Amino acid sequence: MSLRLEGKVAVVIGAAGGIGRGVAERFAEEGARVLIGDGKEAEGRATAAAIGGDFLPVDVSRYDDVQALVDLALERYGRLDVAVQNAGIYPWQLIEDTTPDDWDRVLGVNLKGCFNVARAALAPMKAQRAGRILFTSSITGPRVTGPGHGHYAASKAGINGLIRAAALEYSAWGITVNGVEPGNILTEAIKEHRGADYIADMEQSIPLGRLGSTRDVANAFLFLASDDASYITGTTIIVDGGQILPEGNDFRIEVKNL
Ligand SMILES: NC(=O)c1ccc[n+]([C@@H]2O[C@H](COP(=O)([O-])OP(=O)(O)OC[C@H]3O[C@@H](n4cnc5c(N)ncnc54)[C@H](O)[C@@H]3O)[C@@H](O)[C@H]2O)c1
Numbered sequence: 001m002s003l004r005l006e007g008k009v010a011v012v013i014g015a016a017g018g019i020g021r022g023v024a025e026r027f028a029e030e031g032a033r034v035l036i037g038d039g040k041e042a043e044g045r046a047t048a049a050a051i052g053g054d055f056l057p058v059d060v061s062r063y064d065d066v067q068a069l070v071d072l073a074l075e076r077y078g079r080l081d082v083a084v085q086n087a088g089i090y091p092w093q094l095i096e097d098t099t100p101d102d103w104d105r106v107l108g109v110n111l112k113g114c115f116n117v118a119r120a121a122l123a124p125m126k127a128q129r130a131g132r133i134l135f136t137s138s139i140t141g142p143r144v145t146g147p148g149h150g151h152y153a154a155s156k157a158g159i160n161g162l163i164r165a166a167a168l169e170y171s172a173w174g175i176t177v178n179g180v181e182p183g184n185i186l187t188e189a190i191k192e193h194r195g196a197d198y199i200a201d202m203e204q205s206i207p208l209g210r211l212g213s214t215r216d217v218a219n220a221f222l223f224l225a226s227d228d229a230s231y232i233t234g235t236t237i238i239v240d241g242g243q244i245l246p247e248g249n250d251f252r253i254e255v256k257n258l
Pocket of ligand 1: 013014015016017018019020037038039040058059060061086087088089090109136137138139181182183184185186187188189190
């Protein structure tokens, strides 16, 4: 059986842990050479070692760091097929408590980070006349939101706009640009920041009855990175267990004869 990313070279930023780690693992399982960039050096190196990949410390909000990771991919493997920008931060802050610096930090990582990756990946992908650029967006911002997510929601809605703009500009070279919008995904960060009560409550409001796994999200990235998605560009896949569907809280029906 052939592997779905055999011979491909992928950079995945924000892959020391959480969803990004799941994406890096899934890509490596399917035969890709994976280079991880992340701000957390020890965890990033450990993840790269576990999947037989490379690691470079990267602050995705800094263009030169992102360029250095792309250059490393070209130096080691001579090509770049897939570039994933998954790094994101989600501090809970009401707008009235958010300082201009807080705003810049969240937008700098989440949104400017995607611009940096799209810009740095362009030259090698243009030369190859092929490439996949993939961003982690969110249902928060493009579809729904809650209090405390002003900067985060703006950054993720902005990512969806950038996906469409870049997809259009890059189409001339056969490069596709897409994203994944996760709902509530059970990562260590969510367990730590939100706690058991939040998770139990969330399970009640997700039609499929559970939070998503990092592998659920990674499978959507794998599809978008694979040849199966060669005619898809400028869009996102929602991976949320149906969370954005209900109009209200009374959506559960009694299922008879189960
Ligand atoms: N977990 C969820 O429920 C959920 C839902 C929707 C969207 N998302 C998005 O998924 C992505 C991953 O989230 P997660 O829950 O796995 O979080 P996480 O904190 O486990 O992982 C984020 C990774 O990004 C890295 N990172 C943070 N800032 C960085 C920077 N400036 N430069 C480079 N690396 C940096 C972190 O070190 C970490 O390894 C984020 O973009 C987040 O907004 C998560």
